[in-house]
Amino acid sequence: MITIEFSEVSQSFHGRQIFGPLSAKLHSGRITAVTGCNGSGKSTFLKLVGHLLLPTKGQVTVSDADGILKQAELREHLAMVTPELRLYDRLTARENMDFFLGLRGISLADAAYRQLLERVELSFKAANAAYTGEFSTGMRQRLKMAVLLAAQADIWLLDEPGANLDEAGRAMVAREVRAAARQNVLVALATNDPGEEALADEIIALAGD
Numbered sequence: 611m612i613t614i615e616f617s618e619v620s621q622s623f624h625g626r627q628i629f630g631p632l633s634a635k636l637h638s639g640r641i642t643a644v645t646g647c648n649g650s651g652k653s654t655f656l657k658l659v660g661h662l663l664l665p666t667k668g669q670v671t672v673s674d675a676d677g678i679l680k681q682a683e684l685r686e687h688l689a690m691v692t693p694e695l696r697l698y699d700r701l702t703a704r705e706n707m708d709f710f711l712g713l714r715g716i717s718l719a720d721a722a723y724r725q726l727l728e729r730v731e732l733s734f735k736a737a738n739a740a741y742t743g744e745f746s747t748g749m750r751q752r753l754k755m756a757v758l759l760a761a762q763a764d765i766w767l768l769d770e771p772g773a774n775l776d777e778a779g780r781a782m783v784a785r786e787v788r789a790a791a792r793q794n795v796l797v798a799l800a801t802n803d804p805g806e807e808a809l810a811d812e813i814i815a816l817a818g819d
């Protein structure tokens with residue numbers, strides 16, 4: 611059971627406050643949507659959860675049953691889908707998956723690879739016909755979702771996961787997010803999409819300027 615707690619967190623860049631003070635709790639098995647206009651700090655919020663950024667003021671703690679997780683421990687729990695994550699253009703879909711999953715000590719059998727492609731509705735033929743640099747943005751987004759699903763993480767940080775996906779792709783994301791929450795994954799979802807917002811058990815609305 612994971613709990614993420616924001617205690618009186620304010621975030622500024624170059625002296626300009628983006629949001630805060632903000633206090634909130636996120637829990638395993640719950641989907642929390644972080645909403646707000648462009649520039650309100652949704653991606654920044656996810657980075658604070660992942661300890662990829664330290665808050666200007668206040669504290670962000672991530673705890674399990676044994677207490678507060680240190681940064682290295684937290685990384686083992688996290689998986690992230692974000693526009694800031696780049697796949698390697700000159701690797702195939704399979705090679706990209708092997709690289710990112712290899713960093714987590716996960717090796718993927720052929721059957722599992724095929725199953726993941728099916729889950730994200732990426733055709734095996736299309737996925738193997740070209741380097742990922744030649745994929746459409748939606749195909750790359752589906753591949754990032756496949757890496758997330760294979761990562762066996764219990765905290766998902768999703769930054770606009772439906773971006774660049776067609777209706778079937780957005781439905782796939784919604785299905786996987788709901789299934790993950792049922793399996794007790796903590797999902798934090800930064801979004802402006804009403805369909806994704808509707809998945810949420812809790813909403814943290816960032817005010818913006």
Ligand SMILES: Nc1ncnc2c1ncn2[C@@H]1O[C@H](COP(=O)(O)OP(=O)(O)OP(=O)(O)O)[C@@H](O)[C@H]1O
Nearest residue numbers: 623624628646647648649650651652653654655800
């Ligand atoms: N490392 C940084 N240095 C300076 N300013 C930053 C940094 N990261 C974010 N910002 C600023 O903080 C604000 C919030 O950015 P963020 O990307 O979190 O917003 P967002 O709500 O995710 O936006 P969008 O909906 O456009 O994706 C923006 O004004 C951005 O320019």
